[in-house]
Amino acid sequence: MSSSTTGRRRRAVPLLALLAAGTLTLGAAPAADTDPVPSQGPAAAAPDASAPEADAQGGAPRKISPYTGLMAEQGPVLAVKFDNARGARPHHNLDKADIVYVEKVEGGMSRLMGVYSSKIPRAVGPVRSARESDVELLKQFGRPALAYSGVRSSLHKFLKDSPIYVRSHGALPRAYYRAPGRNAPHNLFVNPGMVLKSAPRAHKPKDIGFRFGPAPKGGTRTAERTVRYASASHTFRWSPSQKRWYVRFDGAPAWQSNGKQMSARTIVIQKVKMPPSKYRDVNGAVTPYIKTVGEGWATVLRDGKAYKSWWMRPNTKSGTKFIQKGGKPMPFAKGQVWIVYEDA
Structure with missing residues (x-):
């Protein structure tokens, strides 16, 4: 294996060490494209270290998740709307979500939604606004909490009147913060634990139709x-x-x-x-x-x-x-x- 290949596959240096050394520009692009093997890009935009990452809140009993088919603690369900513009990348802790939805928005752009329950990271982002159809999508989860940056005033009442526990940046500002080194509006991050604390009755996971098992014949x-x-x-x-x-x-x-x-x-x-x-x-x-x-x-x-x-x-x-x-x-x-x- 060449030294250049080894370098591309090295583990990312911890973010705080890079920041302290002044060698990291937050939000910088990776230097090499090595997919489909696991690629090591730069550590970027990390955010709040005020609380440890943990499994689902409150030491919930472990059982098979209806979202992943894996044994996991079952905490309340939180959906987070992620920005997916080029300036919003790389994403932070989207890999901790049980489910990721890819949605089309205005101008043929895309947004992402991460649904969390098994693991509740200490911070995720960058966060962007919700859309009308998110309510229809999320009702299959019962009454989850939803974290997002905001919406047009005309849509605000519609979301507020929905059965979802909507927790926007404007309604719960203490749960959100701006990450240094990223340009607005792609620098808004949220603390999921604080959002769920404000929605103590958010529903826990239930069957949403997924089934898990060995691959079937054919394909x-x-x-x-x-x-x-x-x-x-x-x-x-x-x-x-x-x-x-x-x-x-x-x-x-x-x-x-x-x-x-x-x-x-x-x-x-x-x-x-x-x-x-x-x-x-x-x-x-x-x-x-x-x-x-x-x-x-x-x-x-x-x-x-x-x-x-x-x-x-x-x-x-x-x-x-x-x-x-x-x-x-x-x-x-x-x-x-x-x-x-x-x-x-």
Whole structure:
């Protein structure tokens, strides 16, 4: 192995040490592209060290998570809206989420939503605004808490009147802070523990339709799959050696602040209708409404194969089932699950 390859795979130096030495510029881009093996980018944007990272709040009993299929503590559910503009990367602690949703927003850009329960990091971000269709999506989790940066005034009442415990930057400012070294608006981070403390009745995990188990027969061998919006692309590359799908945004590795590239064992590409919402952004652009109630085609990527599936969600309170050919549930590989919405 060459010395250059070894250097690219080295472990990221702890953030605080780099800051103290003055050798790290927060938010800097990685120097090398080494995917599909785990890539080591720079440590960046870390944020608040006031509380230790921990598993779910309150020492909850350990049992199998309905979100990941893994044994984990089951704390209250928190959803966090993540910025995914180029200036917002790398993301911090998105890898700790049980589920990651990829959503289309105005201008064909994308936003991410991380759903947390098994592990509650001390900080996540950068955080951005919520959308109308987030309420429809999140109702299948019961009454979770939602952390986000804010919304247009016309949408504020709609979110406030929803059954979700909405905890925006404006409503709970002490839970949010601006990370140094990042440019606004891509520098807002949140302390999930403080958000959940303000929503003590947030629901714990329940069955939302996911099933986990060995890969079924069939499927089509797939090395790479890309979902494109007008102004964003999301690519998932299979690594046979690591047995994971490595994520790329807009043609570049999707770095995390710990220097690793984002990856998951299961990627679900769910085809949904996205008609215009009645709401617009600050520039007047129409917001897409992602219809997560209904049914349609989906492609489940796992174990280096693509499985054509059918998704069904009859109403907002029900979970989303994924069915393989023959009518049996489509099993996911255990671990973090990505749901990527694609225009039907």
